[in-house]
Amino acid sequence: MARIINGKEIAAEIRAEVASDAVLLKNDGIVPHLSVILVGENPASQVYVKSKTKACQEAGISSETILYPKDCAEETVLNKVRELNSFPNVHGILVQLPLPNHIDEQKVIETINPDKDIDGFHPVNMGKLASGMTDGYVSCTPAGIIELFIRSGITIEGKRVVIVGRSNIVGKPVGLLLLRKGPFADATVTFCHSRTKDLTGIVKQADIIIAAVGRPHTITKDMVRKGAVIIDVGMNRIEDNSRKRGYRLAGDVDFAEVESIASAITPVPGGVGPMTIAMLLKNTITAATRLTGKE
Amino acid sequence: MARIINGKEIAAEIRAEVASDAVLLKNDGIVPHLSVILVGENPASQVYVKSKTKACQEAGISSETILYPKDCAEETVLNKVRELNSFPNVHGILVQLPLPNHIDEQKVIETINPDKDIDGFHPVNMGKLASGMTDGYVSCTPAGIIELFIRSGITIEGKRVVIVGRSNIVGKPVGLLLLRKGPFADATVTFCHSRTKDLTGIVKQADIIIAAVGRPHTITKDMVRKGAVIIDVGMNRIEDNSRKRGYRLAGDVDFAEVESIASAITPVPGGVGPMTIAMLLKNTITAATRLTGKE
Numbered sequence: 005m006a007r008i009i010n011g012k013e014i015a016a017e018i019r020a021e022v023a024s025d026a027v028l029l030k031n032d033g034i035v036p037h038l039s040v041i042l043v044g045e046n047p048a049s050q051v052y053v054k055s056k057t058k059a060c061q062e063a064g065i066s067s068e069t070i071l072y073p074k075d076c077a078e079e080t081v082l083n084k085v086r087e088l089n090s091f092p093n094v095h096g097i098l099v100q101l102p103l104p105n106h107i108d109e110q111k112v113i114e115t116i117n118p119d120k121d122i123d124g125f126h127p128v129n130m131g132k133l134a135s136g137m138t139d140g141y142v143s144c145t146p147a148g149i150i151e152l153f154i155r156s157g158i159t160i161e162g163k164r165v166v167i168v169g170r171s172n173i174v175g176k177p178v179g180l181l182l183l184r185k186g187p188f189a190d191a192t193v194t195f196c197h198s199r200t201k202d203l204t205g206i207v208k209q210a211d212i213i214i215a216a217v218g219r220p221h222t223i224t225k226d227m228v229r230k231g232a233v234i235i236d237v238g239m240n241r242i243e244d245n246s247r248k249r250g251y252r253l254a255g256d257v258d259f260a261e262v263e264s265i266a267s268a269i270t271p272v273p274g275g276v277g278p279m280t281i282a283m284l285l286k287n288t289i290t291a292a293t294r295l296t297g298k299e
Numbered sequence: 300m301a302r303i304i305n306g307k308e309i310a311a312e313i314r315a316e317v318a319s320d321a322v323l324l325k326n327d328g329i330v331p332h333l334s335v336i337l338v339g340e341n342p343a344s345q346v347y348v349k350s351k352t353k354a355c356q357e358a359g360i361s362s363e364t365i366l367y368p369k370d371c372a373e374e375t376v377l378n379k380v381r382e383l384n385s386f387p388n389v390h391g392i393l394v395q396l397p398l399p400n401h402i403d404e405q406k407v408i409e410t411i412n413p414d415k416d417i418d419g420f421h422p423v424n425m426g427k428l429a430s431g432m433t434d435g436y437v438s439c440t441p442a443g444i445i446e447l448f449i450r451s452g453i454t455i456e457g458k459r460v461v462i463v464g465r466s467n468i469v470g471k472p473v474g475l476l477l478l479r480k481g482p483f484a485d486a487t488v489t490f491c492h493s494r495t496k497d498l499t500g501i502v503k504q505a506d507i508i509i510a511a512v513g514r515p516h517t518i519t520k521d522m523v524r525k526g527a528v529i530i531d532v533g534m535n536r537i538e539d540n541s542r543k544r545g546y547r548l549a550g551d552v553d554f555a556e557v558e559s560i561a562s563a564i565t566p567v568p569g570g571v572g573p574m575t576i577a578m579l580l581k582n583t584i585t586a587a588t589r590l591t592g593k594e
Contacts, residue, residue, distance in 0.1 A: 110432070127435070131426030134475070135467045137405070140422070162494050164501075170478055172430045180429070183465055183490050192501065194489040195478050199457050206459075206487065 006234075006266040014155045015148075015278035019063055022285045026064035029292055036292035037066040038096040038122070038284075039088050043081060043107065044074030049100045056098070059281045065288055078107045082115050089117040095292035096122035098284070119295060122287035125173070133177055136184045141287050146178035148279025149214065149235055154188050158212075158233055158268065161190040166207050168223065168256070169216035170197045174237050178214060203227070215256035225261040234262060234269040237276050301529075301561040309450045310443075310573035314358055317580045321359035324587055331587035333362040333391040333417070333579075334383050338376060338402065339369030344395045351393070354576045360583055373402045377410050384412040390587040391417035393579070414590060417582035420468070428472055431479045436582050441473035443574025444509065444530055449483050453507075453528055453563065456485040461502050463518065463551070464511035465492045469532050473509060498522070510551035520556040529557060529564040532571050 026036055038060055042053050053069055060067040070084060081099070088094045097120045103109050113121075118128040124143035132140030153160055165182050169175040175195065182191040191212070196203055207213055207227040215223045216237035228234065238256030255272030263269065270276055293299050321331055333355055337348050348364055355362040365379060376394070383389045392415045398404050408416075413423040419438035427435030448455055460477050464470040470490065477486040486507070491498055502508055502522040510518045511532035523529065533551030550567030558564065565571055588594050 127424075127426030127430060127432070128422045129426065130429045131422030131424065134425045134429040134471060135422060137422070162496050164496075176429060176475070176478070179490075180471070183471070183492075190492075190494040192489065192491055192495040194487065195474075196487055197478075197485075199485040200487040201457050201459075 006263050007268040009152055009156050009158075009235075009268050009270045009275060011148075011152060011270055011275040012278045014152060015282035017155065018151065018279075018282040018286060019059065022065075022282070022289050023063045025289045025293075029289070029296075029298065030064070032296075032298060034292055034296050034298065035066050035093070036064075036096075036289055037068075037094055038098060038288045039094050040067060040069045041072070041081060041084060041097070041099045042069055043072045043076055043100075044104050046102070049102075053100050056281060056284060059285055060288070063285050065285060074104050075106075078111070081107060081112055085112060085115045089115075089120065092295075094120065095295050096120055096288040098123055120291055122284060122291050124177070124287070130172070130177070134180050141291070142181065142283075143173055143177050144280045144283035144287065145174050145237060145276060146181055147283040147287070148276060149178050149237070150181055150188055151283065152235065152270065152276070152279060156268065160188050160212070163191050163211040164194070164209055165191045165212045165214065166194045166196060166210035167214045167216065168196045168203070168207065169214075169218070169237070170195050171216060174216040175214075178216070213257075217256045219256060220254040221256075221258045223257040223262065225258065225265055228262045228265045230265055231267040232265070234266045235276060236270050236272050238272060239277060301558050302563040304447055304451050304453075304530075304563050304565045304570060306443075306447060306565055306570040307573045309447060310577035312450065313446065313574075313577040313581060314354065317360075317577070317584050318358045320584045320588075324584070324591075324593065325359065327591075327593060329587055329591050329593065330388070331360045331391075331584055332389050333360055333393060333583045334389050335362060335364045336367070336376060336379060336392070336394045337364055338367045338371055338395075339399050341397070344397075348395050351576060351579060354580055355583070358580050360580060369399050370401075373406070376402060376407055380407060380410045384410075384415060387590075389415065390590050391415055391583040393418055415586060417579060417586050419472070419582070425467070425472070429475050436586070437476065437578075438468055438472050439575045439578040439582065440469050440532065440571060441476055442578040442582070443571060444473050444532070445476055445483060446578065447530065447565065447571070447574060451563065455483050455507070458486050458506040459489070459504055460486045460507045460509065461489045461491060461505035462509045462511065463491045463498070463502065464509075464513070464532070465490050466511060469511040470509075473511070508552075512551045514551060515549040516551075516553045518552040518557065520553065520560055523557045523560045525560055526562040527560070529561045530571060531565050531567050533567060534572060 057067045088097045113125045118126045124141040129140040167179050179193045204227045212233045214235045220240040236255035236257040240254045241251040242254045244252040352362045383392045408420045413421045419436040424435040462474050474488045499522045507528045509530045515535040531550035531552040535549045536546040537549045539547040
């Protein structure tokens with residue numbers, strides 16, 4: 005049976021480290037601070053933002069959430085971002101996505117000062133990642149996946165990694181990270197997606213499978229080579245009336261089917277999910293450290 | 300025998316198109332202009348810069364080359380870049396690489412206004428490429444490879460592309476271009492490099508091989524599947540006393556060996572090489588058009 009990669013536990017480790025870094029900064033008179041902008045009342049977004057600010061509090065990071073109604077003007081959001089850019093006591097700026105349709109997400113992202121872009125979505129940060137530079141911010145889920153490898157002792161060098169999904173927030177950045185030179189990188193990386201032919205044949209060659217498709221049961225047992233490592237980024241809500249909230253979470257991988265074939269696997273929930281928030285905290289501390297010259 | 304993909308001919312087509320675009324701009328009172336900075340006396344760099352400015356002249360693009368001695372201060376180069384950023388009649392800025400060791404290349408690149416960065420090396424342009432945005436500049440060799448596919452009628456959608464080499468100027472950007480959604484993209488992309496195990500087995504699966512390693516004869520006949528398309532980015536100088544200049548150019552692919560196996564192949568010279576200069580001209584025209592609001 006596959007070893008379970010316990011993301012919850014590893015995330016707790018990182019959060020504890022972040023909390024001690026926050027204490028050190030406070031001893032230097034610096035209060036690390038994250039500002040979150042939330043537009044509209046998307047229930048999932050509300051849940052995410054609440055988790056993030058709660059995690060900040062627990063780690064000793066000050067945070068604020070700026071709420072706007074769903075019909076708020078694009079310029080209002082842009083002006084708030086500009087204001088936050090200019091405040092020296094704000095170290096991280098996070099605009100919760102998705103934004104309502106009338107607001108240009110890309111424009112908002114590009115307005116954030118790259119040095120405060122702890123989500124790593126600004127083209128400058130994406131470009132630094134793509135160029136193998138280490139002075140930018142890496143988006144939280146990809147960064148969290150790398151930490152999972154490091155802290156579970158799973159080596160990457162020379163391994164065949166197949167990534168299913170080519171999104172800007174997971175698939176592409178995690179592949180670029182794995183393609184860098186050095187430890188916990190140097191992988192041979194294949195990107196698959198909806199237009200890939202013979203997905204089964206390609207995924208079956210992988211030493212490491214990263215599933216980031218957003219569709220449950222995409223990775224089935226016929227796709228998994230004996231002993232493969234599986235990272236499941238999926239967070240799909242499946243209707244389930246036996247649960248109080250009416251749904252359960254399922255990954256992109258058919259966990260029950262592949263558990264006996266893989267050598268290690270992340271569960272959903274409790275795998276990649278908790279890492280995303282941990283890395284957000286870590287990025288915020290990094291921003292506070294860099295912006296105040298304490299690096 | 301493989302069809303020869305004639306880069307020289309395709310590049311000439313593009314250069315003719317650029318020349319007519321330049322005429323149109325001039326009719327609007329705009330003279331497209333490229334400024335090139337060359338530091339030191341690296342003979343290869345001198346040859347490249349000469350070819351680039353000659354190509355500009357032929358296409359009706361005004362150009363200037365700013366020469367500095369090899370011991371010139373980093374600040375001198377940075378100040379020149381800043382000055383060129385501020386000149387409205389300068390549309391493209393190119394700093395010929397490599398720079399002498401005492402000058403921080405990345406710092407120079409990041410000082411160029413991304414809107415004038417017709418080499419596409421600035422993190423903003425790299426990030427836009429990685430994010431699938433189309434309002435940035437794509438570096439010239441990768442952009443030229445895509446043009447070769449388009450103008451040779453070689454489809455990419457759903458194909459397995461294996462890229463050998465993960466450099467920032469060829470391997471990674473061309474892979475990111477092929478991974479985008481839409482026509483002449485949507486490929487399944489694998490990145491191989493010096494740490495890849497079983498290179499032969501992986502390359503042998505490719506419908507399209509892109510060799511960008513910088514080492515002659517890296518791709519041999521046992522790596523090529525019958526009917527594969529091969530793009531050879533290599534430009535290696537091999538000592539050859541039978542030539543007047545003492546060397547001949549060789550690609551990364553063993554051309555003679557694979558010619559009978561591949562369905563199409565780029566020669567060296569006369570394949571990818573001429574495309575790089577053609578795309579530099581094209582990017583300069585695009586910059587002149589965008590910066591003067593003529594888009």
